[in-house]
Amino acid sequence: MVVTRRRTFSALLICARFGQKCLSWTTSSRSAVRFESRNVRSSHTSLSAGDIREKLRAFPGGSIDLKKRESGMAVITINNPARMNAFSGSMMLELEERVHELETWSEGKGVIVQGAAGTFCSGSDLNAVRAISNPQDGMKMCEFMQTTLTRLLRLPLISVALVEGKALGGGAELTTACDFRLMTSCGVIQFVHKQMGLVPGWGGASRLVHIVGSQNSLKLLAGAKKVDPEFGKQIGLVDEVLHCTSGERNTLDQGEQWLSQFIKGPEAVIRAVKRVVLSGRELPLEEALTAERNVFGTVWGGPANLEALALKTKHK
Numbered sequence: 600m601v602v603t604r605r606r607t608f609s610a611l612l613i614c615a616r617f618g619q620k621c622l623s624w625t626t627s628s629r630s631a632v633r634f635e636s637r638n639v640r641s642s643h644t645s646l647s648a649g650d651i652r653e654k655l656r657a658f659p660g661g662s663i664d665l666k667k668r669e670s671g672m673a674v675i676t677i678n679n680p681a682r683m684n685a686f687s688g689s690m691m692l693e694l695e696e697r698v699h700e701l702e703t704w705s706e707g708k709g710v711i712v713q714g715a716a717g718t719f720c721s722g723s724d725l726n727a728v729r730a731i732s733n734p735q736d737g738m739k740m741c742e743f744m745q746t747t748l749t750r751l752l753r754l755p756l757i758s759v760a761l762v763e764g765k766a767l768g769g770g771a772e773l774t775t776a777c778d779f780r781l782m783t784s785c786g787v788i789q790f791v792h793k794q795m796g797l798v799p800g801w802g803g804a805s806r807l808v809h810i811v812g813s814q815n816s817l818k819l820l821a822g823a824k825k826v827d828p829e830f831g832k833q834i835g836l837v838d839e840v841l842h843c844t845s846g847e848r849n850t851l852d853q854g855e856q857w858l859s860q861f862i863k864g865p866e867a868v869i870r871a872v873k874r875v876v877l878s879g880r881e882l883p884l885e886e887a888l889t890a891e892r893n894v895f896g897t898v899w900g901g902p903a904n905l906e907a908l909a910l911k912t913k914h915k
């Protein structure tokens with residue numbers, strides 16, 4: 600973990616070797632984030648992550664399952680069907696472990712995040728929420744989930760949230776921590792926080808503004824508006840609508856088929872694509888341009904590039 604204290608947003612370091620440490624910046628006097636090509640760590644000096652782990656561990660149930668395929672596609676399943684895939688405390692901890700596994704998976708190209716048993720995720724487990732309902736614990740839980748979801752979004756893999764059934768509260772926030780959102784025709788994304796007397800805290804509001812803009816975000820958050828596939832596509836939250844069929848397998852097949860069009864080819868190139876988009880999304884232009892050059896250097900003259908040149912590839 601790297602903690603560099605600064606008073607402003609501006610400290611930014613770009614190093615030449617994108618393959619290892621690439622970029623790091625500090626975000627405020629209270630927190631620091633290190634962004635590496637394969638790793639993100641966040642630490643708030645006034646809040647201890649250690650004791651929230653203990654508290655989260657006290658709320659077991661469900662699991663976060665990860666399957667990594669030889670094709671370079673992984674599937675994360677939010678698995679707690681008895682509670683509509685709500686996040687228990689132990690599931691929050693497990694998600695962090697699964698994200699770490701993906702950070703160290705050098706053959707990976709894509710990841711699908713889905714819910715078990717025909718629904719996506721109903722947010723945090725309300726039983727755990729009741730038990731840690733003081734503001735300090737709430738903020739620590741948010742810090743923990745923000746860090747994990749930021750790391751999920753920054754994986755060098757193209758990520759897809761596969762929304763079958765309902766994505767509510769923290770479940771809606773989770774969808775925004777993926778590059779794309781696919782939704783079955785009977786799916787719903789709803790930021791129900793306002794109806795719970797809350798606002799998003801897992802980073803979902805900040806990411807939502809980047810995806811759909813502030814006007815649409817206000818509508819979704821202040822109106823706790825249900826997003827069906829048609830409205831989702833209209834505002835740019837949903838990238839593709841899938842058939843609503845019975846059977847989880849079928850929906851996953853559709854999701855995998857959709858994602859496979861973007862992860863064809865060598866992993867070095869796919870991961871480089873994700874990295875240049877990530878730096879464009881997260882960095883000021885000058886820094887993004889430098890990062891882009893550095894990533895370019897990792898593929899220029901590389902095996903895929905040389906092969907394409909040898910084949911005299913034409914783009915008809």
Ligand SMILES: CCC(=O)SCCNC(=O)CCNC(=O)[C@H](O)C(C)(C)COP(=O)(O)OP(=O)(O)OC[C@H]1O[C@@H](n2cnc3c(N)ncnc32)[C@H](O)[C@@H]1OP(=O)(O)O
Nearest residue numbers: 681682683685721722723724725726767768769770791795
């Ligand atoms: C980060 C901030 C947050 O995430 S705050 C949490 C936001 N989420 C919510 O408020 C979801 C509340 N739940 C609901 O609205 C409904 O249960 C939904 C998800 C629409 C499903 O409705 P329905 O199909 O009728 O099933 P149901 O209500 O009988 O639920 C089945 C069992 O699942 C449980 N469940 C559901 N959601 C949660 C949750 N978030 N935490 C804990 N348990 C949950 C229900 O209580 C129900 O359990 P049981 O069968 O009564 O034992």
